[in-house]
Amino acid sequence: MTTFVQQAACKGHRPSAVVPRRHQSRGALVAQLLRDREVPRFLVAPTGYGKTMLAYEYAEVVFGFSHVFWVNGQSPCFLRDVDEGSFAEALLAVDEHCALVVFEDLPLLLDERAERFSAVIDRLIEHGCEVIVTTTPSRDGLASLQRDRLVLDGADLALSDEEAARNDKGEPTGRRAPFTADEQTPCVQWGTDGVDVVLEGCRHEELPSDLAFVLWLLLALQRGTGQQVASFVGEERAVEAWAFLGARYPFLGIDEGRGAFAALDVPIENLAKAYEGALDDLARAAQGLSRGVLVEQVADQLIAQGDARRAVSLVARCDGRERVAPWLVSRGWSALWGRAAAEFCDAFELVARMRIEDRPTANALMAWASAQVKDARRSLDYAKKVLAVDEVDDRARMTAILACRLQGNATVARRMAAALRAWGEERSPVESERAVAADGESGEPLETGAPAEESVVPAETGLLSARRAQSAALDVLARTSLAADRFDEALAQWCRAWERVSPPLLATGEEAEPWLLAASWVLEALAIREEAAGPALSLEDNARLDILLDFVSASLEERVAWGMPLGFGSLAAAEALERLDAFLEARRTAALVPEVVAALRRAQIEVARAREDYRAMRQRRQPRKPLGTVGPLRNRAAQTVHESWRENASKSLEAPLLSIRLFGALEVRLGDRLLPPSLFGRRKLRLLLALLALNRGRDLTREALTTMLWPSSQPSSAAKNFYRLWSDLASVLSVEGRCPYLVRDRYGCRLDPALFATDVMEFEEITRSLLFGDAPAALGWETLYEKVTGPFAGELLPVEQENETLCAVRDRLNIEMVDSLIAASRRLRVQGEPQGALWFAREALARDETREDSCAALMEAQMAAGQRTAALDTFFTCRTYLSEALGLDPSTQLLVLYQALLEEDPSLIQRAPLNV
Incomplete structure (x- = not known):
């Protein structure tokens, strides 16, 4: 008999290795276990579904842990005793009245070992002892050997509607059915780190490589269809994976009837951390892809389904750093129209110092992203970088001009308006179309002798069509922006541009977002006109306004009908329509439908949170400013006197206070002026200043300093180096040609204690x-x-x-x-x-x-x-x-x-x- 079996006996006490974090009673599940006690009960569910806690509650309620054995299946001693073939007899020898044996976290058992363990279960059942086994779906290998067992799977252990409607304290939350995967996962609903618990379990599931990949893919996409899975692993394997995972992993939210899924909402940061180091192996399971190709293909699918924020985060966290910048440049416009500005800025910070092949486009994207998160200063900075380059494509240049016009002051806005007019004169709409067509064909310009209205542009598809849509979008943004303060002119410009668009734009796609943004500017001008009680609209303006309103309403409703979130342009258009609610009601024009209003509220909340995240990110990456001193109240008076004396001393000597920050990166200030870090690029210079500051103004002999700085040098050589270094430091800290901070006399070397402060x-x-x-x-x-x-x-x-x-x-x-x-x-x-x-x-x-x-x-x-x-x-x-x-x-x-x-x-x- 082994000590492992003896230690598994509870003897009336709860098992020492099992302490519930938050014990939530689940009486209905305990009742299910009580219905058939003569067969082994298997709790087969993913990590985080409360298998161990359910077995714990059963053992406590029914037996009070008397005559109960709690066996740790992950212990190597368990496998050793099973292989010896006398496990059941050893248990019964310790307690012949054994009433319940719980095998917790059973590992994957194969072949002869599985048969031996099945025999252990049969022997215990014959003796009249109850058996409960907990394991995960990938480790349940006893189905063929234990045919009469009772199985409670993940669907059974998921929270019921009554449980999901309450929090971990049993208080109503106001949530109503149908519940999402997040709301029905026990560890997520009742814990603080539930998502990480689920991910940790997923990471260690013993699944075939293709099934493990599909599990990761569904968590990465969060929502989608089975066809997306088939595009990576093939139709046949996708069907098998869909059926296996759907039946065993409820948090994936797989609906086999609809062929769609809505998985647990896992933040990309958590997903990347959980699967760190495993993505290369998972990518090979997806038709032999590399990690970078896999991540970017998944990100493209996320953008296509309207989740650009998640796409950018996925690339930033999971792709190789050298691939992030090219992806941001190539997919940046789609990401920004999808309201991923905060995530784009965060990702760009990771690669800003790396070589970017198309730097002007990247800067233009950052200008537009910064404008979306209301960071006017950064938007202007990046826009100016774009405009300072001669060779820039139209899209980047127009984006920079619009960013400056929207974020700058009146003077900047006037200058950008002039630039917009110059751009419009250089490229009229027809000339722009001809340039696009010529660029897509032979490179030769089309004939320009025909009148504008007689120009015929051949039908095009693919790249040529994309360029035409891009040119039209730039045109409508430029012309509407110029006339944004005059409603009738802005409306006319928008409608003229709309008449030239062929074929019609898809309302759910990215192509509609620039048009919706331009439409929002027109509607904002109308709102200002109505608030100022302007004149009634003319018949022509009424007809044009009907065209614009029909397009905006149809676009918004179609996006919501397809389950797409509002993009940057569609959100602006929805907000503008809401502002005109009274005007539209008086005009008997259809206002926002309830579904669009709900989508608008969700988008507004997401935008507010994204801006908060952006501000937090910026604060994290900015150097912290030195904070004031903190000490007990009894020291406040002396501290105040000390600080006052120091300030007066610095004023009397007409020298600003020298502030030295030594925790973290070295930071030196003369008064309010931060000295550039480049001045302290030499290591010995930094060390000399730090050693003097740490000595708190007390004298240090020259010999002591040279020994600290050059411990292995000859005294004469060290002395020469010291005098040169002292002179260099005095030059760096000089004020108006002299350095009042460094003091060197026959007693030693020091910093003047009246003129400096340090965070130490x-x-x-x-x-x-x-x-x-x-x-x-x-x-x-x-x-x-x-x-x-x-x-x-x-x-x-x-x-x-x-x-x-x-x-x-x-x-x-x-x-x-x-x-x-x-x-x-x-x-x-x-x-x-x-x-x-x-x-x-x-x-x-x-x-x-x-x-x-x-x-x-x-x-x-x-x-x-x-x-x-x-x-x-x-x-x-x-x-x-x-x-x-x-x-x-x-x-x-x-x-x-x-x-x-x-x-x-x-x-x-x-x-x-x-x-x-």
């Missing part, structure tokens, strides 16, 4: 506040936490790893910060602030995972916050590290906390020794 001073004040004082109560622990995770999230000059003095200071400051975070966490826990204690403890462990006192502090905070499962995970992670890396056992402090978790005795926490 603020760092030390924060650590003292956390370690000793009443700062959490005085300032609020949230403020201190923002400081710790904001300006001081990084290390002291992390790029300098060779200077021993700087490395020693960096290590000392890291240790001081971790000590302070642990002390603050325990103080907040005692003061009844479990959330603050939890956050500080997590930060301490993130900074140094090797310290047991960090793990202990985190366990205490997690227990105080009611996160018992997380506390157990912390203990096991620490114990594994100590055992495998150091060969040590956990300390008494950790063991006492672990015992408190097992026995649910909070008093043991107070008896745990504190290493403060």
Whole structure:
């Protein structure tokens, strides 16, 4: 008999390896398990559907864990004992009254091993013992051996309508059936990291390569049809994959009747992280494609179905960096008409410094994207870059001109209007058509002697048709923009351009978006005219307005009918129509139908969120400005006096304050002026300034500095280098020809303490506040936490790893910060602030995972916050590290906390020794 079998016995206690994160009672499923107790029950569902928790609830409710065995199927000891053939007898030898055996997370068993395990189940059933097996669909290999079993699959374990209508606390949410895959997936509905749980399970499913690829494809596309799957793996294999996955993975939302799917809403960032390193193998399963080709083909399908935002994110996160820029240039227009401006800007930031073959087009795209997210400054900057280049295609040039006209001030708008007129004079509509036709045929221009109205342009398809649509779209945007302040002229220009379009544009495609945007400008001019109580419309204008309104209404309704979200142009047109609601009602013209109004509200919410994401992205990528100092209240008066004295001293010497930031990248300011990083390009120059700043204005001898900077050089050579370096630093920090900050006399070298400040001073004040004082109560622990995770999230000059003095200071400051975070966490826990204690403890462990006192502090905070499962995970992670890396056992402090978790005795926490 092995100890593995003995340890599997619960003996009236819940299994130590199974602690529910959020235990949601599922009485209806327990009742299903109770209906037929004489056959083995198999819970076969994807990860995240609560298989283990259902078995846990059954064992607790029916048996109270008495005469219950909980067997970990992932343990190698399980496979060893099954192979020996005496597993059932060993279980019954430990407890002859065995009532229930739960085989949790059964691995894939094949051939003889599957037969042996099936025999174990049969032996236990014959003895009168109940058997429950939990496993995933890809590991369920016992269907042919256990024909009389009861199976609860993913469809059974998915949330019922009643469960989906309530949150994890049992409170009504207001949601109504039919529910989406997100709303019916237990771990997503009842957890905070449910999507990651599902993805982790998908990543480790033991599926054939083509099935694993189809699973990833459906998650990447999120919604679509079976034909999209067939385009990658072929019709025959797609049908098989569709049937297999649809029956076993409910979160894919496969509807076999309609041949469509609506999968779990998985953010691309999470999908990319979960499948990192596996996309190459998955791509080979799709007709031998490379990863880049696969990702771009999936992105093209996403754009075609109206999800340009997801397409751009997919390429940025999953494609190779060298392929991102060409894709953005070639598909950028489609992405921006699909309202993917924020995602486009984010993706462009990844490749902005790389070589881009068509840089003017990329800059034009960025100008238009920045304009969409209301970043006028960046839009103008990129537009000016385009206009500064002589050889630019019409589309990029027109985009830059429109961006400047829409985002610039009155002077810029007038200049761009002149540029638009010049462009229109250079290329009249007919001449533009001839140029497109000539470019698509022999390259020779068409005859220009015929009058405009007699010109005949041959029918065209493919590239030529696309160029004609592009030319017409540029024309209508340019001419409508010029007349946007005069409704009648703008309407006339739009209608004249519309009359020249043949064949009619598809309302659901990208081609309609420029026309809808131009139409929105016309409707905005009409709204301004109506608000100003302008004259009644003429008969001609009424007829033209009917044409425009018919096109806009039909386009919007058709997009919604096809399930397409509103694009950039269609959203602008819908908003303009909504503004004219009273005018349209008085005119008895059809207003927005309810379906379009609902789509409009969804689009407006998405646009607002996208702009917030863009602003957050910009803030993350901008260098942080130094923040003010933080310290206990009792130090405020002295600190204020100190700062006042320093400011007055700098004023008396007529020198701006020198501010030095050493955490993260080196940043030096003279007053409000940021010195260019290029001035500190030499490593020794940075080191000299850092060493002087770290000494806080105290004297350092020349010998000490030379030893720190050139430890292996001869003293005479080091002295010469020092004087040259000192002179260079004085030149960099000079103000009006002199440097008041550097002081060198017969006593030593230093920075004038009255004229400089460094963030290390603020760092030390924060650590003292956390370690000793009443700062959490005085300032609020949230403020201190923002400081710790904001300006001081990084290390002291992390790029300098060779200077021993700087490395020693960096290590000392890291240790001081971790000590302070642990002390603050325990103080907040005692003061009844479990959330603050939890956050500080997590930060301490993130900074140094090797310290047991960090793990202990985190366990205490997690227990105080009611996160018992997380506390157990912390203990096991620490114990594994100590055992495998150091060969040590956990300390008494950790063991006492672990015992408190097992026995649910909070008093043991107070008896745990504190290493403060």
